[in-house]
Amino acid sequence: MTGTGLTDEATYDRTRIEQWRAGKALSRRGMLRLTAGGSLALTAFGALPSGTASAATPIVKPLPPEIFEVYGTNAETRWEAMSGQGYLTPVERFFVRNHTATPTIDVGTWRLKLFGTGLSGGPVEFSYRDLLRLPSESITAAIECAGNGRSYFTSQQGQSVSGTAWKLGAIGVARWRGVRLSTVLVKAGLTRHAVDVLPEGLDADYVTGGVNLGKVRRPLPVAKALQDVLLAYEMNGRPLPPDHGYPVRLVVPSWAGISSIKWLGRIEVSETPLVSPWNTQYYRLLGPGYPAEGTLVTRQVVKSAFELPWNAEFAAGGRQVLRGRSWSGNGRIRRVDVDTGNGWRQAKFVGAAADRGWQRWEIPWRAGVPGAHTLRARATDITGATQPEVTPHNTQGYLFDAVVRHPVRVV
Structure with missing residues (x-):
């Protein structure tokens, strides 16, 4: 299978940049032109999946001020709220990172749709019950926003940065239970030529500066998808709460939190490299000291x-x-x-x-x-x-x- 060594995100990014330069994948500028109107894959598998209600609120769960500091659609855990807690972050204290708003999803009509050139038999759908019938696995893992600690660039180092002014509370550790993504990919007919998967959320399109960037999505190499990625449907022993991805989300251990797509609805599986605004326009280290195309945000730091x-x-x-x-x-x-x-x-x-x-x-x-x-x-x-x-x-x-x-x- 092409690129089976791409389990490290920095290596994956270097490989994709080399392919872009060699004309084997979309250039960053070309990708941005294509994504300006929405998702690259919107026409590849018909209409968007069912399950998203028309109404949504930025965050569903209570946000008491002694536990959270709220930034619009995001809520940061105050560190004093973790005092006296056990190893795991309680769901009611787990931070929330939303690009738009928490959607209301009917699990009865929800389907996970896999499609693309990397599948041998055409599009495949899995219901929630289908996933529950598959072998399950549990992992304890942190999910952390790549911008966690961002405010200290300004308050400690006197530097201007863009984005939500997180302190250190955009992280949580939970016990996640679900089905390995590898199990679902194999059942869906993964081919030996597949190189990338592109998971996509069911929350509303992300619009910024008047430009619609489509659904939140970020590609993974097949090698990482087959290694340790989980399709999680439980968090700390209970079904996923709405704010944390109900009914199913990705958990991508050790990679930036943006990779762990919430409210999962579709996964494109491709024999050619895939891109999105969330690994080209965003989640790159840009500025003096970095190459012109920037450096991909990869594993979290200490x-x-x-x-x-x-x-x-x-x-x-x-x-x-x-x-x-x-x-x-x-x-x-x-x-x-x-x-x-x-x-x-x-x-x-x-x-x-x-x-x-x-x-x-x-x-x-x-x-x-x-x-x-x-x-x-x-x-x-x-x-x-x-x-x-x-x-x-x-x-x-x-x-x-x-x-x-x-x-x-x-x-």
């Missing part, structure tokens, strides 16, 4: 967060236990160090960790003299990647990994 509110108050002289969580798209965290103003000290790990999740930790601290103080946490993952002091600037504010300076007050 980050750490304290389970504390901004400007938390502590009593002078009191003994405290500071707690937090660290994570990396590369795998498990190997070490976390914390600086409370007197140099770095190693934190103690709390509980077990999943390869695709995060690591909880804690460290004692005696609050000193009254006044403003700064807490810092710095993690190192199993590959040796460590949080730097500064993240290289990119115009859309992706993949912020620098050590965050967390202000507190001692009173």
